[in-house]
Amino acid sequence: MDHWQGYIGLILKGAVTTVELTILGCALALFMAFAAGLGRLSKRFTIRALATTYIEFFRGVSIFVQLFWAFFVLPLIGIPLSPFFCGVLVLGLNVGAYGAEVVRGAILAVPREQHEATVALNFNAWQKMRYIILPQAFVLMLPTFGNNAIELLKATAVVSLISISDMTFQAQVVRSQTGDTAIPFLTILALYFAMSLVISTGVRGLERKLSQGLDVTKA
């Protein structure tokens, strides 16, 4: 029990890595979600096909398999990636594929008249999205995005298996050095839960703020 204080530092260091992975992964996922989500609504067939392939591929294969593939196979075909970069890339691309469907659904859920009004006002595609559609659609996306962010946080545990020293990895280190299993694992379970609570309350707050002044009826 007395050596425990030294090990808590190790776990907290892992927690920082987990937070970094989550934030960078979410940033990439958000970008990919909008790129692929809007891509699926494109008029051009090639863009639609590309977006659909990306979404189906990343949703169809386990994140674990993607991670191992990126870690072991990409270096063999001449693309060496650092484990951390590999982790962010796979997490972001994977969750982004799930997010893309959310983006598409939310944009389609904005009432038709709003789309028609932008045509009547002679808005170009960018103006239409920026000023009319996205401000309304984004509020619809938020709750599911929050869930996706929590899924991403949980998926970061998997990167410990490709030697990134995140929280789960550090807990394993503590376990193998002290032979103590209960305390490290219960600690990280509590930390993961705290992080997911931070995400869910943060998203709920943002939702309240962004839906002010919008006439969006929650379905």
Next chain:
Amino acid sequence: MEWDWNFVLKILPQLYDGVVITIQATIMGSILSMLLGLGFAIARRSPRKIISRTTRFFVEFIRGTPLLVQLYFLFFILPDIGILLSPMVAGVIGLGVHYSTYTAEVYRTGIDNVPKGQWEAAKACNFTSRQTWTHIIVPQAIPPMIPALANYFVAMFKETPLLSAITVLELMNQARSVANYSYRYLEPMTMVGVFFLIISIPAVIFLRRLERRYSRPQ
């Protein structure tokens, strides 16, 4: 590194053994999560605050923490307090409990969608709480939710490679052991991805069909 078809053929039987384990784990995990999830959904509606609040916290906690860590917990900590689980059993329990917190939400939606009149009718017929659930609520709540449930089974299938972390010899672990003794990663890892796509794409198509079938207005 060149792709070697002969090597692929050579490792196929071993990968196939892994696929069988993967599918077994998915099926058993699905059954467990289907039953447990219903239990959680009903317990959350319990009039007793202690039961409903504890269940709610437990469900939120499991949903907010990674499956991998839960698997480690089952596999490494339970033996300390005298419960020895084989890797496969620990894996199925882990998958089942983790996904039951998702299916519980699905059931909850289904139960909320049963019209209030049905509850009142059950009361008017003097049904006990147990009879109300088994004869009135559950039979109406579940069928519309089947596609959503099946969705989570596909999701669970994709999480089974995590079981390799607690030494279950499923597909991913077979591929890793092949890769480790032959020093070839390209084919085994790629074949794992191919196997997953081969199984999950038809599953998704089947799901869409289920959705169409059950989405008809009643």
